[in-house]
Amino acid sequence: MDARYNPQAIESKWQAHWREIGLDRTPELKDGSRKFYALSMFPYPSGNLHMGHVRNYTITDVIARHKRMQGYAVLHPMGWDAFGLPAENAAIDRGIPPAKWTYQNIAQMRDQLQRLGLSYDWEREITTCAPDYYKWTQWIFLQFLQAGLAYQKEAAVNWDPVDQTVLANEQVDAEGRSWRSGALVEKRMLKQWFFKITAYADQLLADLEKLSGWPERVRTMQENWIGQSVGAKVIFKTEAGDELAVFTTRPDTLWGATFMVMSPEHPLVDKLTTAEQLQAVRAYQAQAAARSEIERSAEDREKTGVWTGSYAINPVNQERIPIWIADYVLMGYGTGAIMAVPAHDQRDFEFARKFGLPIKRVVQPPEGSPASADRASGTE
Structure with a gap:
């Protein structure tokens, strides 16, 4: 043997x-x-x-x-x-x-x-x-559709121009290229299907308390992933008569909104861009399309943006405020547009300082905070 x-x-x-x-x-x-x-x-x-x-x-x-x-x-x-x-x-x-x-x-x-x-x-x-x-995945989808949990809307996607397909954020490398074809990934607006998972945010958050024995850091990660925000939807009117909706968790700071920022992919960008600003806006949109969402939303990245040439009216004080586009605002988050309150938001503050935009304080920050120190130094 x-x-x-x-x-x-x-x-x-x-x-x-x-x-x-x-x-x-x-x-x-x-x-x-x-x-x-x-x-x-x-x-x-x-x-x-x-x-x-x-x-x-x-x-x-x-x-x-x-x-x-x-x-x-x-x-x-x-x-x-x-x-x-x-x-x-x-x-x-x-x-x-x-x-x-x-x-x-x-x-x-x-x-x-x-x-x-x-x-x-x-x-x-x-x-x-x-x-x-x-056939069973199709059956499950129909159950979601009939229950009102599946819906269509336009949203920005990562588009691979070589493979002619949509990519997840994880399939785009740090240089903005497709992990499969190597092509520079573009941002495109496409109508697509979504599941209304936000309908279960309250239940998911509440049930995190039932996860006995789970590390607290893991539960915190799950809470952040659910990402529930409580706030209000506010409608700004542009001087051209269009409605520009924003979502804010701090409606009390509306009086401090001194400009607005839209995602470069926002559907109103074309309409609100004046002839004088068209070339600069188009160039900026092309730059933003080549960047991944992870890169665009990085906290330590220098803020960039371009004025559209148009204005909106602040609904609480009727002030005329400029409308910009900037890539730190993502079309897939909220409404794809924000009211910028630089006295009470760090990203808006950095943007306002760079481009010389007004900073109006309406809520007193805690003494000794970095934002308080910056404003006390005369940057308003």
Whole structure:
């Protein structure tokens, strides 16, 4: 007998035996069965596993095996995150239909996973591009739509001009390029579907108190992610007669609003830009489109902006205030426009100081605060 480990012989022999006896099949549930669902993120079927896959799926496999040894009825499935434009682009590059390319890759990667000996119940395999799977995602969407929780609106997106697709913020690198194609990412306004998750903000925040044993920093991160803001929607009228809506958590500072700032992608920018300012506004919009939202919203970044040439009327004191565009205002947050109160907001304060805009204090800040010191030095 050869005492050396021969993986080709030993693994194939025992894996065949395990399949024959259904070792990894999800057991029938009985009264009192303890259930455990072991699920890893499904891989995109690129055609080949790499060590990142092996690491990820080995961890879940160890957990699934441990739970089986503890007497749990374990469901440990595998599936394929197979929908999306990357499959189409890869198929175009190779001159073959996307379905053929995708299913070839799935077969290759399934074989690789099986040869690793991972304890999947292959009878529970799913493929997200198969009609018998995505009919249920369509069904779920219709439930959201009928419940009034799905709606359409225009919003700014990251657009890859090479792949002709929308990218998540995480798919745009620090230099504003697509992680896949390397192209400079553009900002575009597109009509798209949204889920009204804000309807559940109160419940989500309240239920954070039920997460006993969770680190406080994690609960704080969850609270910040929910990002609920309580405030008021205020309508400013432009001199041209348009309504410019802003959301503010501090309506008491309306009397200190000395200018307004719109996102470069705001739909009113074109209408409110005067002929004299058109060239400067267009150039600034192009610069903003090349920056990621993370870069634009960085606290330590120097503020930039351009005046549109137009004015709005402050509704509480009828003062005429200029309308600017600046990339620190994001179209995807609030209304895409703000009333700037530089005496009581640090970003607005920095912007006003840079461009020589008025600073009007209406609420006394705490003595000794940085903002109080700046204003006391005669910068108003």
